[in-house]
Amino acid sequence: MLKKRLFTPGPTSVPEDVLLEMAQPIIHHRTDEFIKIAEEVFKDLKYVFQTENDVFILASSGTGAMEASIVNLFSPGDKIIVIVGGKFGERWFELGKTYGLNVIPLNIAWGKFFNTEEVEKVLKENPDTKGVLCTLCETSTGTHFDIESIGKIVSKLPQTVVIVDTISSLGAIPCYTDKWNLDVVVTGSQKAFMLPPGLAFISVSQKAWSFIEKSKLPKYYFDLKRYKKVLEKNDFPFTMAVSLVIGLKKSLNMLKQITLEKIWQEHHVRAEATRNAFKKLGLKLFSESPSDAVTAILLPEGVDGEKLCKLIRTKYGISIAGGQDKAKGKIIRISHLGWQDEFDVLTAISSVCIGLETMGYKLPVEEGIKEAISILFKQDN
Ligand SMILES: *Cc1c(COP(=O)(O)O)cnc(C)c1O
16 A cells, blocks of 8 residues: 655645544534634634635635635626636636636736736726736746735726635745735635645635625625625534534644744745755756745656656655646646645655656756755754
C-alpha cells in the first residue's frame, strides 16, 4: 500500500487533528451545540478574510461561490470586465455569459505579467461597467495578480464593484479584503483552509449589498439574502455540511494560532525553495509573475507532463498536478497550500526528479535539492 501525499492545488492534505474532529458523530444543524460552533467559525472567517463585513458559508465547492457572486449582484445585460489569464479567469467569463451578462474579457497570454493600467483604460472606455471580476492566484498557470491595485481603481467608481476569486490563495498569501476595497471575495475549503472539498466562503461589502438589492437575476439556493436573514442567529437557510463546519472550526483555530503573517511567510519560503530548486535543476518557471500558492514548471521539450504525473502518482502515491487545456502535458504544478512543512517540499521536488530520471532525463539533482534545503532551513542555520 502506498502512502498518499497531495501536492495538488486542491484538494490539499488535511491535518490529523482536523480529520479527528470530523470523525465525531453527526449532530443536528439546528441545535445550540452547532449554532455555537457556527458563531465561532463566522468570527474566525472574518480574521482570515481580513474583513469586518459578513462572510457567508455555502455548502458547495468554490465555483458555487463564484456563481453566487454573479447571480446575487447583477441583472441580465449588465456589463462586466473579466480578467482572463487562464482556466479560472475563463470560468468567470463563462459564468457571466451563462447568466446573460455583457462580458468584456481582458485576455492575457497564460503565465504572462498583467499590468493593471489596462483595467483602468477599459473602465474609462466603459463607464457603465458594473463589475470587475479577477483572480488573486490563477491556479492553472501559477500566476499572481495585483488585486490591491485593481481594488484601488474600482473603489473610486461608485457604480462598479470588484469581485475576486481567491479560491487557491486566501489563507496562503496576503489578501486584505477591507484594506484593498474588495467588494466580494470568494474562496473554498479544499486549498489553503486545510479541509476536504465541500465548503465555499463569500464576503460581501456594503457597496456589494447595494448591488444585491437591485439584482434581477434568478437565484434560490445561492440567494445571499436568505443567508443574511439568519446570519444574526448564526444559522443557515439550508442543511449545513455539519462535519465540514466542525472541521473548519478546528482548522481556523490552527490558522489563528499560527497567525496569518506567519502562514504567508511559510508559503513564501516553500514557494521560493521550489522555484529556486527547479531553476538549479535547469527548468524554467511557467509564470512571469509566480504566486506563492502554487508553482508551475515548464517541462523540457519532449517530456509528457501527464505521463510524469501519472508515474509519480501510481508508483509513489505522490500527487502533483499537470497542466490544464492548452498547458496540458507541457507543465507540472506543485502546490504550497495548507498543511505542509519543509520536508513536504523536498518530497515534492525529489519526486519530480525521480520521475524525470525514470523517463530518461538526467538532472543535476544534488544541486536542486541542496538549493531547496538551504532556503527551507535558512533560519535554523
Ligand atoms: C480550485 C479553483 C477553483 C475551482 O474551485 P472548485 O472548488 O473546484 O469549484 C476556482 N478558482 C480557482 C482560482 C481555483 O484555484
